[in-house]
Amino acid sequence: MDRPEVDELTPPDRTLMGPGPSDVHPRVLRAMSTPLVGHLDPAFVEIMDETQELLRYAFRTDNQWTIPVSGTGSASMEAAIGNLVEPGETMLVPTNGYFGGRMADMARRAGGEVVEVDAPWGEPLDPADVKNAFDEHQPDVFGFVHAETSTGVRQPSVPELTSIAHDHDAYVIADCVTSLGGVELRVDDWDVDVAYSGPQKCLSCPPGASPLTLNDRAMDKVLGREEPSRSWYLDLSLLEGYWGDERAYHHTAPITNVYALRESLRFVAEEGIEQRWDRHRDVAGALKAGVEAMGLEMNAADEFWLPSLNAVRVPDGVTDGAVIESLLANYDVEIAGGLGDLSGDIFRIGCMGHSARPGNVSFLVSALGETLREQGADVDVGAGTETVASEL
Numbered sequence: 001m002d003r004p005e006v007d008e009l010t011p012p013d014r015t016l017m018g019p020g021p022s023d024v025h026p027r028v029l030r031a032m033s034t035p036l037v038g039h040l041d042p043a044f045v046e047i048m049d050e051t052q053e054l055l056r057y058a059f060r061t062d063n064q065w066t067i068p069v070s071g072t073g074s075a076s077m078e079a080a081i082g083n084l085v086e087p088g089e090t091m092l093v094p095t096n097g098y099f100g101g102r103m104a105d106m107a108r109r110a111g112g113e114v115v116e117v118d119a120p121w122g123e124p125l126d127p128a129d130v131k132n133a134f135d136e137h138q139p140d141v142f143g144f145v146h147a148e149t150s151t152g153v154r155q156p157s158v159p160e161l162t163s164i165a166h167d168h169d170a171y172v173i174a175d176c177v178t179s180l181g182g183v184e185l186r187v188d189d190w191d192v193d194v195a196y197s198g199p200q201k202c203l204s205c206p207p208g209a210s211p212l213t214l215n216d217r218a219m220d221k222v223l224g225r226e227e228p229s230r231s232w233y234l235d236l237s238l239l240e241g242y243w244g245d246e247r248a249y250h251h252t253a254p255i256t257n258v259y260a261l262r263e264s265l266r267f268v269a270e271e272g273i274e275q276r277w278d279r280h281r282d283v284a285g286a287l288k289a290g291v292e293a294m295g296l297e298m299n300a301a302d303e304f305w306l307p308s309l310n311a312v313r314v315p316d317g318v319t320d321g322a323v324i325e326s327l328l329a330n331y332d333v334e335i336a337g338g339l340g341d342l343s344g345d346i347f348r349i350g351c352m353g354h355s356a357r358p359g360n361v362s363f364l365v366s367a368l369g370e371t372l373r374e375q376g377a378d379v380d381v382g383a384g385t386e387t388v389a390s391e392l
């Protein structure tokens with residue numbers, strides 16, 4: 001092996017308007033360049049406490065059991081599912097997007113049986129269908145996706161879903177990866193037993209430490225398991241020793257990622273969680289109005305529109321990949337295409353956290369409009385940019 005010669009790292013300066021990660025505020029990047037302390041240092045223990053308190057605020061919960069899981073959103077997701085679902089138990093999952101499928105995979109690996117409640121990609125779950133699925137299958141655990149990043153759909157009527165589940169003595173796990181810090185989410189008021197999220201979506205923090213909260217009822221189930229969870233790393237009964245009162249070593253926390261999460265959550269508290277939801281709605285609302293004025297169509301109906309992830313139908317005359325590539329090459333803007341059933345049909349435009357700013361949206365709508373026009377779509381770019389300007 002020759003000695004490699006690699007240049008100093010100089011990543012391009014992108015505007016991140018895809019399904020995550022979103023733009024990170026310089027203050028968060030600065031927090032990440034502060035010195036390490038040990039993961040059991042009293043100073044770090046205080047940072048852990050503060051991070052947990054800030055997380056409870058963002059989740060709207062008093063749950064003692066509120067922690068950042070080491071890893072990306074999929075780690076907090078697997079911690080939730082792998083601990084709640086015991087071998088032989090049944091989990092009910094949705095089929096209306098990509099992440100319901102991931103829930104099913106994780107439940108099977110935990111030794112669970114999977115049953116499904118159907119809705120088309122691009123639509124939310126209907127509580128009547130959830131009730132029917134409960135009556136038919138009597139699942140032990142019910143998972144749903146609050147903000148489906150693959151379809152741009154926000155699941156409404158969450159309290160109705162959780163009350164159906166609780167009437168059947170089941171536990172509710174909510175995927176809040178693309179809603180925490182961006183879209184109204186009330187863990188306690190809505191009676192959600194377990195909610196997990198990721199830092200790199202509406203919290204605008206680099207990936208690496210991912211929010212998770214469990215109420216006492218869910219934690220009692222986890223602590224009362226007959227056999228330990230199949231994952232040692234994500235076993236919440238062991239993680240309790242580190243994040244609970246004991247503060248004993250389990251694994252080395254990603255110190256720098258916890259610093260970053262703490263700082264990005266400080267922004268949430270400074271802004272106010274409700275004000276933050278309003279900002280996402282207003283700024284993404286201008287984006288939505290702009291693309292619609294240009295002649296494009298949103299994938300989700302207005303009642304289910306998800307401000308943090310705008311799924312826009314790909315117009316006739318262009319292919320999604322060429323548009324996405326050109327936006328990146330010519331404007332340094334990142335957006336994404338569709339997944340699964342919606343592959344090739346939609347653009348996925350994120351409007352999350354620090355990326356949900358008026359300047360970003362004006363820039364994105366004009367860059368997208370110009371690119372679509374150049375590539376042969378019939379769009380009225382001027383109408384789009386004027387609408388954005390008048391909305392912001």
Ligand SMILES: *Cc1c(COP(=O)(O)O)cnc(C)c1O
Pocket residue numbers: 020072073074075077099145147148149175177178198207
């Ligand atoms: C991004 C995302 C995940 C997975 O998070 P990673 O950080 O990519 O592991 C899970 N669920 C939803 C809804 C997401 O958008």
